[in-house]
Amino acid sequence: MAIPCPPFIGSEKLAMEAAAPSPPVFLTQDELKKIAAYKAVEFVQSGMVLGLGTGSTAKHAVDRIAELLRHGKLTNIVGIPTSKKTHQQAVSLGIPLSDLDSHPVVDLAIDGADEVDPDLNLVKGRGGSLLREKMIESATKKFIVIVDETKLVSRVGATGAMPVEVVPFCWKFTQDRLQGMFGYAGCAAKLRRDAGGEPFVTDNKNYIVDLFFEKDIGDLKVASDAILRLAGVVEHGMFLDMATTVIVAGELGVTIKNK
Numbered sequence: 001m002a003i004p005c006p007p008f009i010g011s012e013k014l015a016m017e018a019a020a021p022s023p024p025v026f027l028t029q030d031e032l033k034k035i036a037a038y039k040a041v042e043f044v045q046s047g048m049v050l051g052l053g054t055g056s057t058a059k060h061a062v063d064r065i066a067e068l069l070r071h072g073k074l075t076n077i078v079g080i081p082t083s084k085k086t087h088q089q090a091v092s093l094g095i096p097l098s099d100l101d102s103h104p105v106v107d108l109a110i111d112g113a114d115e116v117d118p119d120l121n122l123v124k125g126r127g128g129s130l131l132r133e134k135m136i137e138s139a140t141k142k143f144i145v146i147v148d149e150t151k152l153v154s155r156v157g158a159t160g161a162m163p164v165e166v167v168p169f170c171w172k173f174t175q176d177r178l179q180g181m182f183g184y185a186g187c188a189a190k191l192r193r194d195a196g197g198e199p200f201v202t203d204n205k206n207y208i209v210d211l212f213f214e215k216d217i218g219d220l221k222v223a224s225d226a227i228l229r230l231a232g233v234v235e236h237g238m239f240l241d242m243a244t245t246v247i248v249a250g251e252l253g254v255t256i257k258n259k
């Protein structure tokens, strides 16, 4: 969030201008997202097959790729969108598109995240997309995650929901099983609903159960395997050991963390 400068009046303002250097510029969260996104797009080369991420941060990257294509700075790019929304954005911007069936190997994927832990494990899916993201980002040679500094956490699940995509059939049964599975971590499992109170439906016509943890869930790989073993679960939003690079934009500049 931008912090406004204090108001100045008349000669007071002139005196301050003469006496002091320019005040620091505070950037909005969206400006930081854009900075991280543009930095990531510097890694894009002509001829690449690109995973196009989803969300308010990834949107900036897709816009930038389209801009570079328009100006001929990039050529021969094929994009693979990670959601219907990104598909629409890419189509509207004229980015040539394909899918994993035709391009099973992706050169580079750029996407946002809801949380990034110190080992570059991620939580994704708070915006409703995770399954297509995980499929495409598992098939990429390089996965660059772009975040503003508010997304850095000490542990997965520290700032909010860990989404799990489930089949609609007996979703309550699955929700209760998930909550029971993480009883030791004070888990509350909640079906995600849309603004009208109806179950939120993913691009793949599934539901999302959000897991809220009071405590550390412990070994993430063990937790991940346990969730995926549960019949009724399609995928979850923990992206473990997948990010190769995380670009973090903050008030003090851009940090690049490599795996």
Ligand SMILES: O=C[C@H](O)[C@H](O)[C@H](O)COP(=O)(O)O
Pocket (backbone or CB within 6 Å): 053, 054, 055, 056, 057, 058, 111, 112, 113, 114, 124, 125, 126, 127, 128, 129, 130, 133
């Ligand atoms: O479901 C949404 C995706 O996983 C997003 O990549 C993630 O939520 C980050 O989104 P944003 O950049 O809008 O914070």
